[in-house]
Amino acid sequence: MTPFCAAPVADRPVTGGRPCTEVDTALEEHAVLRLMPDRAKDLVRQYGRSRRMDCGDQYPGPTGVTFVTTGALAAFDRRSLACVGLFGPGAAFGWDRALTSRDHPVPLLALVDVAWIELEGDHLASAMDPVWLEHVFARHALDRLERLEADAACNAVHPIPHRTANWIRRLAILTGPELRTTQGLIARTMGVQRTSAHAAVKALERDGAIRLFRGRIRVTDPARLARFACGC
Numbered sequence: 672m673t674p675f676c677a678a679p680v681a682d683r684p685v686t687g688g689r690p691c692t693e694v695d696t697a698l699e700e701h702a703v704l705r706l707m708p709d710r711a712k713d714l715v716r717q718y719g720r721s722r723r724m725d726c727g728d729q730y731p732g733p734t735g736v737t738f739v740t741t742g743a744l745a746a747f748d749r750r751s752l753a754c755v756g757l758f759g760p761g762a763a764f765g766w767d768r769a770l771t772s773r774d775h776p777v778p779l780l781a782l783v784d785v786a787w788i789e790l791e792g793d794h795l796a797s798a799m800d801p802v803w804l805e806h807v808f809a810r811h812a813l814d815r816l817e818r819l820e821a822d823a824a825c826n827a828v829h830p831i832p833h834r835t836a837n838w839i840r841r842l843a844i845l846t847g848p849e850l851r852t853t854q855g856l857i858a859r860t861m862g863v864q865r866t867s868a869h870a871a872v873k874a875l876e877r878d879g880a881i882r883l884f885r886g887r888i889r890v891t892d893p894a895r896l897a898r899f900a901c902g903c
């Protein structure tokens with residue numbers, strides 16, 4: 672049933688009796704969107720595009736600032752060799768598009784079913800204080816740099832079985848223990864052969880950390896999975 676925002680529920684804004692859209696819900700719940708100033712929220716309501724992809728779908732790259740609401744998106748390098756960024760619920764990326772005209776498309780892959788809100792950068796820039804935007808961009812860039820450094824060290828040092836466990840652990844933290852994903856997607860994310868990822872997930876299943884189903888991975892023992900994961 673479609674939820675309505677008209678009911679005077681505490682802490683929930685009334686939106687005039689119209690059906691509560693995914694954008695409305697995101698504006699209330701998304702970690703970044705809900706903190707934005709009212710005039711920016713109005714623009715998100717007006718111009719925000721709600722998008723979805725099923726597990727395994729690819730997207731050549733959003734043209735605006737992206738606010739992930741559910742699921743997990745893997746961002747790849749331009750040659751699509753390996754994942755260089757993992758974005759789950761509450762993540763926002765593409766701030767550079769609100770500050771510069773430089774386009775830097777990032778190929779995206781849905782690791783599980785995913786939904787997000789997208790808004791053109793110049794719309795956002797027109798409604799935001801430039802100092803606030805620069806602060807958010809700088810913070811985001813530092814977070815990405817820190818994560819890339821950790822991933823680079825992980826790829827260089829940690830064996831594939833431990834990295835495989837870690838990717839499953841990270842996905843489960845973001846989206847829950849029931850993952851509609853495949854071993855092939857995990858392998859693509861790590862930039863390794865599917866057979867290598869397959870051997871790793873079978874070992875995790877034998878160990879009781881996960882159970883494998885067709886097109887799904889269920890984390891059955893998070894503590895056991897965490898012990899096997901490299902933790903990066």
Ligand SMILES: [Zn+2]
Nearest residue numbers: 825829901903
């Ligand atoms: Zn690692």
